[in-house]
Amino acid sequence: MFDTKKVEIEWGGATLTLETGRVARQADGAVLATLGETVVLCAVTAARSVKEGQDFFPLTVHYQEKYSAAGRIPGGFFKRERGATEKETLTSRLIDRPIRPLFPEGFYNEINVIAQVLSYDGENEPDILALIAASAALTISGVPFMGPIGAARVGYVDGDYILNPTNEQAKTGDLDLIVAATGDAVMMVESEAKELSEDTMLGAVMFAHKACGKLVNAIIDLAEQAAKDPWEMAPQADLSAAKDKLKKLIGKDIAAAYKVTDKSKRSGLLNEARAKAKTAFADSSPQDQMAANKLVKKLEAEIVRGAILKDGTRIDGRTTTQIRPIEATVHFLPRTHGSALFTRGETQAICTTTLGTRDAEQMIDGLTGLNYEHFMLHYNFPPYSVGEVGRFGAPSRRDIGHGKLAWRALHAVLPSKEEFPYTIRVLSDITESNGSSSMATVCGGSLSMMDAGVPLKRPVSGIAMGLILEGKDYAVLSDILGDEDHLGDMDFKVAGTSEGITSLQMDIKIAGITEEIMKAALAQANEGRAHILGEMAKALDHTREELSAHAPRIETFTIDKSKIREVIGTGGKVIREIVATTGAKVDIDDEGVIKVSSSDTSQIEAAIKWIKGLVEEAEVGKVYDGKVVNLVDFGAFVNFMGGKDGLVHVSEIKNERVEKVSDALSEGQEVKVKVLEIDPRGKVRLSMRVVDQETGAELEDTRPPREGGNDRGPRGPRRDGGGDRGPRGDGGGRGGDRGPRRDGDGGRGPRRDGGDRGPRSDRARPESGNADAPAPDFAPAFLTGDRDD
CATH class of the missing domain: 3.30.1370.10 (K Homology domain, type 1)
Incomplete structure (x- = not known):
């Protein structure tokens, strides 16, 4: 019934299977990818026609985790998957970024890429598997996709690179890096590192690239079995004449505009040139007008890129390695726990740090169950930051992605929860933007946390690098502007401390870059990061020793x-x-x-x-602060150590006699007590009279022992005998050995003087109410008034 096609390879210590033809057969391309017991389905559908007047590529990627994949039911009131979680949004971006540049220019058909996690084994993460499945589904779908690409996660443990590390290895290791690449070049890098060197990071990228090659070959094998016929692309119109016309018309205007360093003035001049071009093509067809708009953008790119490659001249007059002026201020806001205003050129961020307790941690419900995050970083990009009118509300995918990049950069230098048991929230509000607001967030976030008293291992700075590549000629640009980002070929962001890299992110707009270019970009970024750290140190070069007065x-x-x-x-x-x-x-x-x-x-x-x-357990002989909680006739109960009660007997309140307890003490009174005794049942006997009630110092007990009292020293012989008791009946007192309890003729035998006691009826017995009658010889001491004979 099913015409199933399948390929299998050993990859990262597990078997990777790519299968098509059994599931989602009505999609243009559908692949079921399995690694271990993690299964992801990716389905691709593409529109056959383009909407009229459309001049952009509408690619949409959706990644969704089904809770049933891990045998769970979603938490909350609605027991079904709803809006995308942060992880789902980040993974959707992870898939989108490397595949988008691999569609041909001028292809504007709408495409949906939907990846769903169907099974999760807790070991093999589904995000990489989803990217592989998306690449395979696009490759066999027939749409004009210049892939395939592979994807790999790399860890770094004890000096060794690990392909496809387990969750535990990723957490305990020094690196969590994801690379997407074609067989020839790297397309995308996303990573978090624990202050690793440039050489170590480059080695990890190349290690991942090699692993990607094996996946690319596996996808090609699957495509040879199951690929659909490729779409026929309409031939591109010859636009050389229109391009020449525009160059003569506005070429000099564009070149002059890009020599203006002020962004607002430059934008105004460029808009004037674009309006002139629009007027020149006003009588043309809608298709020609749309083509003219594209040609204006191409003309801008050629002018900017040519100037940089020819003489190293950038838009704002800087050299390729020069950093824009930096101004940093801490304690910018008076009531926040920590704050910083970081400005680099025309990019500015207000960063605040708020410290909270454990109950402020973020609860995350996902495939692995409930998790709690004590460090959060939220990034906001309002439209006024670029002088525009636009949507203002919930964070976009871009906002979430930029915030996560800054989170990774700062996470590596945070103290452990044992060292600093606070929940930390960093908020970055971008107030101006002209290139690399995410790296401004890293710098401002680092300063605001140090201002709040968070003991970071070291300050962190970040820089965005650009690339202009024409054939074999290239130029790497430090601290790129927004226009250099749009018109360039690479967005390469590096964050780290003076000791090494903490985060690396790279996105390519062309078909990948080589190891040589990456090495040059990393080295140039190192110099830039060091310069930025020096500028940050002018504002604050160490963590404040005291927390804000407003922080818990x-x-x-x-x-x-x-x-x-x-x-x-x-x-x-x-x-x-x-x-x-x-x-x-x-x-x-x-x-x-x-x-x-x-x-x-x-x-x-x-x-x-x-x-x-x-x-805590009370200690005999130790003095404690206490509070009288109850008065009784024979003393007072005192609460001490917060949760324990003990008795102060009336005789232990003062050295002098206390007739009535209420005359000396009252409920709620603060007192100082010494623990005299703790009996086997946990009952505590306390004393006030041996403690100075003002200072808490112990006093010498000068009161003489009382007869029959508690302080009478060691007990002597009970009667007049010594040693072991003798027989009860052979005389000599109780100190001798007891004899038989009864004698031969029925008498009990002498109890004290050796004589017979005689029958029970002959013994003297006090009559009821007869005060003069002698107490029986077995009466306790408190009746006889004398404890010893």
Whole structure:
């Protein structure tokens, strides 16, 4: 029934399978890609006609993760997949960026690329698999796609590159890098690194490129079995005459405009030249008018690119390695926890850092379940930043992508949660933009975090590099302008510290670049980053030692896991009482790590004291602060250590006699007590009289021991005998060996003086109410008034 075509290769220690013909057969191209037990379906559909007047390429990529792939039901009220998550948006961009340049110029048919994760094994990430499946589906679809491309993820652990690393290897290693490439050249790079050198990063890219070649060959094998007939492209019209006409008409105007360094004035001059061209073609057909608009853009690119390659002259007069003027200011906003205003040329960002507690962490629901992120970076690009009127609202895909790039650049230098137990949010608002606002976000974000007191390992700077490539001639540009980005061939962003690279991103508008060009771009970027770090240091060269007065304070300590229930209490009663009473926030995890937070240090101290009082054991002989909680006839109960009660007997309140407890103490009174004894049942006996109630210093106990009292020293012989008890019946007192309990003729034997006790009826017994009758010899000491014989 199914005409299934399949290829298999060993790749990164697992079997990669690409299959077509069994699923989604009505799409122009559909590939089921499997790696391990992760399965992704990618389907491609293309419109056969172009909308009238359309002069752009409407490529749309959608990546979606099905929760059923991991055996999960979506959380929240709606139990189905809804709008794209941040990861889905980033992966859609990851697929779009390398395939978009591989469609021919002038191809304006609408194309949908939809990739869906159908199965996820928890080890093999679906994002790379989706990119491979998209490349294969486009290759067999018949649309004019100049691929295929391969994609590879590379890790770096203990000095070795690892292809297709596991999640654990990616987290614990020093690199997480993704490369998409054709068989000849690299198309796209996305990475996060832990301060690696340029040579190490370049080696990783080349390692990935080699792995991509194997995938390209596998996709070609599949296409030889299952590719559809290629579309016939309409021949391109000869526009040389129109191009010459435009060059004569506005060539000099465009050249003069691009010598103006001010962006607003330059834009005004360019708009005048474009209007002149539009007037010249006003009587032409709509198709010719659209072609003329394209030719104007080409003419602009030729003029700018030619000047750069010929004599190194850039739009704003800089050399190819020169950085625009930089001005950085910290503590720009008075009430934020940390802030910075970073300006480079006509690009500007206001960056703020906000510190929060654990409950401010971002909850992320995905295929792997619920995760919590304590570092967030959000990027906003309002239309006024480029002097335009436009949509203002929810972040676009571009905003999310730029924010994630800056996040990767800064994530590598953050302190661990144990070192700095705060939730961190960096917000970047772009207020001016003329090239590389994402790298301005990196610089401003680094400064704002240092201003907030976040102990970064080192400051981070970022720079955007450009490329002009004509045949074998090329020029690498440092700190590119917006126009140089639009008219150039590469957007190459590098961020890092003085010790190495933390993030690298590259997008190519041509069919890839070589190792030689990448090496030159990395070396030039290194010089630029060092210069920017120096300019940033003029504003702030170290992390502030004190947090902002408006930031919460967090104190962390650990208790024994067996004591967690005592802190939480039944149904959370105790921990709620601590929070309500002290005003501090209290978080406790399953390992017994407790975080107490508040902007008021006295609240933190009160909560910590309370918690430690609940979990610490009282020590005999130690003095504690306490509070009287209850008065009774025989003493007072005192709460100490936050959660423990002990008894101060009336005799331990003062050295002198206390007739009535309420005369000496009152409920709620603050006192200082010393622990005298803790019995096996945990009952605590306290004393006030041996502690100076003003200073808390221990006092010498000068009161003499009381007869029958508690402080009477070691107990002597119970009666007049010594040593072991003798037989009960052979006399000599109780100190001797006891004899038989009864004698031969029924008498009990002498109890003390050796004589017979006689029958029970002969013994003297006090009559009821007879005060003069002697107490029985078995009466306790408090009745006889004498403990020893």
